[in-house]
Amino acid sequence: MSDFLQYLVNGLTIGSFLALIALGYSMVYGVLRLINFAHGDVFMVGSFAGLGVLTALSMSGPWLAFAAFAAVFAGALVSGVLGVGIMRAAYAPLLRAPKISLLIAAIGVSLALEETVKLLTRAGFRSYPDVLPDAMLFSGAVRVSYSQVALIGLSALLMVGLWAFVTRTVRGTAMRALAMDPDAARLMGIDAERLTMITFFIGSVLAGAAGVMYGMYYTQINFAVGFLVGLRAFTAAVLGGVGNLVGAAVAGLLIGLVQSFAAGYLSSRWADVIIFGVLIAALMVRPHGLFGERIAERV
Amino acid sequence: MTARLRWDPRAGWVVLVLGAAVMGQWLENYALTVGATILIYGILGLGINVVVGYAGLLDLGFAAFYAIGAYTSALLVLNAGWGFWATLPVAIVVAAAAGAVIGYPTLRLRSDYLAIVTLGFGEITRITATNLRITGGPNGLTGVPPVRVGDYELVTSRDFFYLALAFFALVLALSLLIRRSRVAYAWRAIRQDEDAAEAVGVRTVRAKLLAYVVAAGIGSIAGPLSAAQLGTVDPSNFTFLTSLFILVIVVIGGMGSLAGAVLGALIVVGLPEVLRSAQEYRNLAFALLLVVTVLVRPRGLWPARPRPVDLGRGAEETPPEHERSRRERREHREEPGQKRGALLRVDGITRRFGGVTAVEDFDLALEAGEIVSLIGPNGAGKTTTFNCMTGIVTPTRGRVLLAGKSLTGTSPHGVVEAGMARTFQGIRLFDEMTVAENVLLGGFARHRSLIGPWGAGLVCGAGRADLAVVRWCLDFVGLRASADQTAGALSYGERRRVEIARALASGPSVVLLDEPAAGASPVEKKSLMDLIGRIGTLGIAVVLIEHDMALVMSVSDRVIVLDYGRTIAAGPPAEVQRDPQVIEAYLGAPEDDPGPSPVADEARA
Secondary structure, eight states: OHHHHHHHHHHHHHHHHHHHHHHHHHHHHHHHHOOOHHHHHHHHHHHHHHHHHHHHHOOOTTHHHHHHHHHHHHHHHHHHHHHHHHHIIIIGGGGOOHHHHHHHHHHHHHHHHHHHHHHHHTTOOEEEESOOOOOEESSSSSSSEHHHHHHHHHHHHHHHHHHHHHHHHHHHHHHHHHHHHHHHHTTTOOOHHHHHHHHHHHHHHHHHHHHHHHHHHHHHTTHHHHHHHHHHHHHHHHHHOOOHHHHHHHHHHHHHHOOOOOIIIIIIHHHHHHHHHHHHHHHHHOTTTTSSOOOOOOO | OOOOOOOOHHHHHHHHHHOOOOOOOOOOOOHHHHHHHHHHHHHHHHIIIIIITTOOOOOOOTHHHHHHHHHHHHHHHHHHHHHHHHHHHHHHHHHHHHHHHHHHHHHHOOOHHHHHHHHHHHHHHHHHHOOOTTOOOGGHHHHHHOEEEETTTOSHHHHHHHHHHHHHHHHHHHHHHHHHHHHHHHHHHHHHOHHHHHTTEEEEEHHHHHHHHHHHHHHHHHHHHHHHSSEEOOGGGGGGHHHHHHHHHHHOOOOTTTTHHHHHHHHHHHHHHHHGGGGGGHHHHHHHHHHHHHHHHHTOSSSOOOOOOOOOOOOSSSSSOOOEEEEEHHHHOOOTTTTTOEEEEEEEEEETTTTEEEEEEEEEOOTTTTTEEEEOOSSHHHHHHHHHHTTTOOOOOEEEEEEEEEEOOOOOOHHHHTTTTESSSOOOOTSSSSHHHHHHHGGOOOGGOOOOOOSSSOSOOOOOHHHHHHHHHHHHHTTTTTTTBBBBGGGHHHHHHHHHHHHTOOOEEEEESSSSTTOOOHHHHHHHHHHHHHHTTOOEEEEEEEEEEEHHHHHHSSSEEEETTTTEEEEEEEHHHHOOOOOOHHHHOOTTTTOOHHHHHHOOO
């Protein structure tokens, strides 16, 4: 039983990172109908940016919390700018091209980012400084650290913020309108190009923040984390029904739990097999994801 | 007439293979090894071209079939002592079966969902191979012996290069055969418009499944070859990155283009080798090149061009008739002692969407050669009625009988096969194909099988009977001269006529035309009116949805008026025009709006 609870807590922590990244996949899919393959690498770059800030600040004691927040902020910002840059340079010229060209461009950008970081880091691992306090909220049979609670809390806060933006602001409403019917949205005076950039920015900011939090939690990162974590987050986005934000968040948590339980009860080597197995099984029953709406096509 | 020698593009392939064979004589070992790898990736490219290039089903896990081929062959060689040649068919069958397994759950999925499922399948395959003991775990399998031909062992790089070249040539020949087969047309139709493909009689579900199976089978051949070349099977050769490279082959080469696939393989394998001196930077350079290529040439370096169908000369006298419908109609007529029913009977069709009743109790009885129009304000349920009749939408209640045979619950392809063809409100042609190819696809429903040749022709290419049908249909709508143009390049009115020709090519006994005159010029409307009349004189029954009253009133034998899903009037045109309920439906109640009736006006004009 205590094992179960422990896996549950760990799963929720991983899941909250995955949820943040999955949201970016889902948002971009909503406005461009593109699986943004480079998104995982935007996460990875954000993680390295946060590491850079932490190393530069090299603070200690009570300032540590400040440094941690500064790192999250910096990582988020770098990722946000990077995301918009990628959109403008590689995707914008291809919006009218066949869908697959856009996808290949995304794959190319993803590879380019990975290779660049691989060259810069000489393909090695980099260690995050010990930022998170080791203090335990519970340290009995189930161990829950304050930092786990803080990370889950921060992720939840970001998600609530996104939810408020999407449902309570004019821009957010415009974004939903753009996702539902791009042509109608344009006719209503929505600046689709600008809004697409905002979407990329927000999605990438969430990924960057998740990247820094991931680094603090696991303390080791390399050029390939974007691919590995991105793949799981992408799976979550699809499982939730791409384009559906609540679905992405819930499925992100779910995939985190699946990963944690699979690794705990079976073996971490089989975790991805279980994750993809769950996805395929779920899509067989619900072809449009767990929360996806069926999009009827007019004949 | 002067006989001209024409360059057959297929001769280029012979030159290529022979050229490679000659080159093999003086290339050194390193170049031969790279060359053999290019050929192996060429095979993978030709395989994925089927599923991605033709059928348009995104596959991000193609390396799985490569891996399955390699592991199956190597395991049989190492553990069961089989020879390379004996393992080949087994490897192909196992991979094809895996193709069916992965294809099956994805058939209902949209393309983006498909991408992740194929990706997941690729990863599951690789991780499983990495974790199982029988597959050698992370180290893979080692000590795979070289291939033997008779008593001769193919040990040198040169020997292996020729082996790979032979396999490549075989796969290439197979691909050339597939390219002109019925199923390749079906795949291309599905890629361009799945609903339209179904409407011309393509069994889309089966065709898509077949695409996976064929692609997996072809791709798997690369596995045993690679195992024999390297002497090992290493799971790290089958990562997601490998799948991406295989996909990139067709995308930068040009989707659906055999030359593109070969060129793509040359670039994907060859370029990193050229960049070898800059070892560290070569992947980065490759990634950037990929982005640039896609930005500069989104359709690939060597895109597939629509090929003209050789229609031959001469006009056809006899209109096409559907084998099955002709037989059934005859049997139907000759039933002794029974009163003959209508050719098409629609009994009380009702369709509800949630709380909205789109069509309610729609009845129709149609004789051969009759022209009946369905009119009504927008949203009256006209197109829904067509959709119910053609199997796109299942009616909530009611039934459809064609020549006494029930069509209720039949899939769209079944409906065309039974002899009822349709056109769409928003024209749905296969825009990247030529006009002749569109019409050729229209004849798809005349044959039941998906695999195999068109008609009784050769293994590939359209049979004589099919070409005759295309000729006749194009002459009938007056578009013979545009046969080799791509459908997307035609004018609006011409596209409408191509769609009608495509519907006629199935040899239907009933055609349903959904707003054929929408957007047509007055001149085009006139010729369309004539065209519809001529369809009727062929003995084909026509149901027409149309807003142009002049056209409706002049060509129709009967008119049925729908409003809010209900039939409010039916009868000869003159009678319907005077019906007060019809006038009200179009104009509102007379006391609200005492204006002149355009229905009556237009009919007078």
